[in-house]
Amino acid sequence: MTDGRTTINTLAPLQNVANFLTLTRRLQNRGAGLPGMGCFYGPSGFGKSTAAIYGANSQSACLVQCKSVWTQKKLCQEILKELGLVPAKVIADMVDQIAEALALEDVPLIIDEADVLVNKKMVEVVRDIYESSLVPVILIGEELMPQKLRKWERLHGRILSWVAAEPCDEQDFDLLVGIRCQGIELEPDLKARMAKASNGSARRIVENLELAREIAATHGLARVTMRDWGKREFFTGATPDARRFVA
């Protein structure tokens, strides 16, 4: 880099991470009267949660990962726990507690796996939290989340920006190679096969690179080629086909 800033071992230049950070900053610096919620969506494995963790770390944000069994009460309790507060008894009080703490600390609230909120009709609680704290609230979910959110017009209208997670491109791939396989060179052919097998999924790229790192460490190699890889399968995330048995 010309500006002398080391980009090694940091996820910041990754496309999705950069998009997520831009979304957060946009919400934080929004003009008066503009809504302050955001939505980050995309298929699983694209690095949404990684971007969220990185974003939470860099902004000291409050990040919760929803579980399918959560109720309104549990959501509020978890957010409060994350903020280091003792939850009140009833949901109404908890919402006030959360709003006060978020507004005081002035940190964004990030909710991962927000599909659960939509499916279980819990989005109104999030809207209440946003309305009473006015801090940026970012919902992260699967590809179809924007369509699912359409049903809740009052929430839908408060979303300033919809950001889609993109599949990893060549630049992202090289960056991940730099992070996960430091000091190891990968043969272009192997790289191409790996990128194709990973199909743009950051998770699979990292899994494949981890295997390459292991191969290099085991055989003491500085350069891993297709021949070293041998007949090992690439992580593709594909499920095996159904087997057929002859009766």
Add this chain to the structure above:
Amino acid sequence: MTWTPKQIATREYAWQKAVDRGEFTYAQLSADAGIDVKYASALTREWEEEGRVQRVNFVRGRRVTMRVVKDSKGNEARLRVDGSLIRKGCPLQNMWRSMRLLPIFSAADIAMHANTDGTEVSEDMAKEYCRRLAAAGYLRVEVKAQPGKRSALYRLIRNSGPKAPMIRRVLAVQDQNNDELTVLQGRVA
């Protein structure tokens, strides 16, 4: 000048409180850190000489307001438009947050997620923290490390809350007769 461990702890605590506020008066610092106002003003003058804090709109006879301009390592502090300090993440806090969110992880994963532009986390730092937490029973080793081949994979088994567990060196007394170890409360080695 040499300081006793307790003095060092008090001074660091007071500095942390000053950083948390961004802008402070002697009285506020004294109340936050639980120290005497005179001590608060003496400490502030020391920091001023070091260039860590600056006076804000100083008017003779009025209350002195100070602003944190540099962190303890001498780096420029990041301030908001209104003068309050932007809290930088702390390496331990970033690592702990990543551990609580990733289902299974290696030290490299933690370093990758926790190393942000404001907070530097190296892989060695993450390795050390993982090892200590594993020894303390916070992490379970899912896949054992094979030296020179594969690094260990961990899972968080004691998610005690949002604040990161800290690694401390403590002063203790060991009784050689029965091997009992008594930690001296509030003392750091």
